[in-house]
Amino acid sequence: MATIVVPPVTPSPAEDADALLKAFQGWGTDEQAVIGVLAHRDATQRKQIRLTYEENYNENLIQRLQSELSGDLERAMYHWVLDPVERQAVMVNTATKCIHEDYAVIVEIACTNSSSELLAVKRTYHVLYKCSLEEDVAARTTGNLRSLLLALVSTYRYDGDEVNDALAKSEAKILHETVTNGDTDHGELIRIVGTRSRAQLNATFSWFRDERGTSITKALQHGADPTGYSHVLRTALRCISDANKYFVKVLRNAMHKSGTNEDSLTRVIVLHAEKDLKGIKDAFQKRASVALEKAIGNDTSGDYKSFLMALLGSGI
Amino acid sequence: MATIVVPPVTPSPAEDADALLKAFQGWGTDEQAVIGVLAHRDATQRKQIRLTYEENYNENLIQRLQSELSGDLERAMYHWVLDPVERQAVMVNTATKCIHEDYAVIVEIACTNSSSELLAVKRTYHVLYKCSLEEDVAARTTGNLRSLLLALVSTYRYDGDEVNDALAKSEAKILHETVTNGDTDHGELIRIVGTRSRAQLNATFSWFRDERGTSITKALQHGADPTGYSHVLRTALRCISDANKYFVKVLRNAMHKSGTNEDSLTRVIVLHAEKDLKGIKDAFQKRASVALEKAIGNDTSGDYKSFLMALLGSGI
Numbered sequence: 182m183a184t185i186v187v188p189p190v191t192p193s194p195a196e197d198a199d200a201l202l203k204a205f206q207g208w209g210t211d212e213q214a215v216i217g218v219l220a221h222r223d224a225t226q227r228k229q230i231r232l233t234y235e236e237n238y239n240e241n242l243i244q245r246l247q248s249e250l251s252g253d254l255e256r257a258m259y260h261w262v263l264d265p266v267e268r269q270a271v272m273v274n275t276a277t278k279c280i281h282e283d284y285a286v287i288v289e290i291a292c293t294n295s296s297s298e299l300l301a302v303k304r305t306y307h308v309l310y311k312c313s314l315e316e317d318v319a320a321r322t323t324g325n326l327r328s329l330l331l332a333l334v335s336t337y338r339y340d341g342d343e344v345n346d347a348l349a350k351s352e353a354k355i356l357h358e359t360v361t362n363g364d365t366d367h368g369e370l371i372r373i374v375g376t377r378s379r380a381q382l383n384a385t386f387s388w389f390r391d392e393r394g395t396s397i398t399k400a401l402q403h404g405a406d407p408t409g410y411s412h413v414l415r416t417a418l419r420c421i422s423d424a425n426k427y428f429v430k431v432l433r434n435a436m437h438k439s440g441t442n443e444d445s446l447t448r449v450i451v452l453h454a455e456k457d458l459k460g461i462k463d464a465f466q467k468r469a470s471v472a473l474e475k476a477i478g479n480d481t482s483g484d485y486k487s488f489l490m491a492l493l494g495s496g497i
Numbered sequence: 498m499a500t501i502v503v504p505p506v507t508p509s510p511a512e513d514a515d516a517l518l519k520a521f522q523g524w525g526t527d528e529q530a531v532i533g534v535l536a537h538r539d540a541t542q543r544k545q546i547r548l549t550y551e552e553n554y555n556e557n558l559i560q561r562l563q564s565e566l567s568g569d570l571e572r573a574m575y576h577w578v579l580d581p582v583e584r585q586a587v588m589v590n591t592a593t594k595c596i597h598e599d600y601a602v603i604v605e606i607a608c609t610n611s612s613s614e615l616l617a618v619k620r621t622y623h624v625l626y627k628c629s630l631e632e633d634v635a636a637r638t639t640g641n642l643r644s645l646l647l648a649l650v651s652t653y654r655y656d657g658d659e660v661n662d663a664l665a666k667s668e669a670k671i672l673h674e675t676v677t678n679g680d681t682d683h684g685e686l687i688r689i690v691g692t693r694s695r696a697q698l699n700a701t702f703s704w705f706r707d708e709r710g711t712s713i714t715k716a717l718q719h720g721a722d723p724t725g726y727s728h729v730l731r732t733a734l735r736c737i738s739d740a741n742k743y744f745v746k747v748l749r750n751a752m753h754k755s756g757t758n759e760d761s762l763t764r765v766i767v768l769h770a771e772k773d774l775k776g777i778k779d780a781f782q783k784r785a786s787v788a789l790e791k792a793i794g795n796d797t798s799g800d801y802k803s804f805l806m807a808l809l810g811s812g813i
Contacts, residue, residue, distance in 0.1 A: 335651035
């Protein structure tokens, strides 16, 4: 469930566009007015506002927002104003060009969307970048990392609930042998994680836990990870087995006492605020014994904080 | 362009269903009457006939056809009566279970359909088999063969015409090094062939030819091929660079003097008769200096021959 709060009656797109223009004009930007409009409109409404703003003022709203805002608020607002599918295409494209810490974004988009949602992102990727997500991912990686990431982004997974128990048992054995033997040949593991349906994989992970007394993510050995492959594998296993729990972990790591990782914080909030952030909030409260709004409120400040709070559906 | 001939005015689905029932009744089946109806109806009309037949006579038309017909005609008619997308899903599923000579079917369906056409086949595969094409392909193969087949069936390729010439040149060099060095590490080759757009790949193949004086398919070394990987690679390169030329080769091999391969013959005719068989016919005539109808007419006989002739848009 989404967390954003859209008023039952909203101004017309022209009125919203006008309010934004007024917030930009004069000495300094009225960030609170910008947040007051855009954080409380759904994707269709934001699109209408973008179109109306461009038509009425002959200016691109996103570019104007980028020149008016700065820092974490600018980056968060830039992604928020995009259409949800376009936003994911932009984020996954940026991730393909980055160092391997950012591959988590690719995994999240590949593994927490349904097959048809992922397909929509890949279609928009074609339109925006005149190439496929697959070729960008494959061209910038090698070895096991490439095989796994490529399978994750390319497979049109079966989305049904049917589970083959015998298969789950035999594939749990293969996964166990691979992760405990420290085997470098991950071909079979990548095949299983990269192509089986979520329901089938969760049955396999369940067999693994029942037979081995530990989860597959815990059984994965920590060690040197020069290519980032192990991190990607761990992320994929977590996203597939329990996406909410995974995002709670990302949020908690982002608010670690050693400093706040605003990029991770923004990513989770912006990507999920109009989709399933309610479930992540509930899981966070349960795991951290503190409300997500409170945790984020303690770790952020100013207009950026206000914006995240608005997306979380809460006052400051 | 399609080759089948549909009369400008056709009987109603109920009349067609009735004509089929009459052809089934009595002593022996009237195969010519069955062909006279079904070879001259398009996919939408055949679907209506199937539905009407089932409704009116409480019997599955496909099953009845299978019990009434036999041999090559039965197999050809079974595939023909299916919806084009369903037909491809059925054929590619059969191929995943077969020995590696049949992997060509998987490659043809992956490489000669547009991205959206391939996606439609994969969607129907989900519905029919409650799993993904990707997991079936990956589970039954290993090594380079798996990597290549999996990339071919899973990548949602970019379908645009844009070409990056510098990239084509550099990737032509990678392909050349891999195929001429007899290198067993085909990771980069598989990445290129498995993920780049058709337009980009054809630019790359063109650079290859210009710089090396030979096509990449000719440069591929012939040798022991225990897994069928080399055959799959060669088929993919041919399907991507010139599908019509590739199908002409399949047809000519199917009518080799050592005997006719009816399965290959049926596959090409049935899969393409209502799509692009006209182009394949023209390419055949040009290459073999004989009309495809004439060649097939010399190599086949009886009702099977009549059926193929009807699909080719010609009398006997």
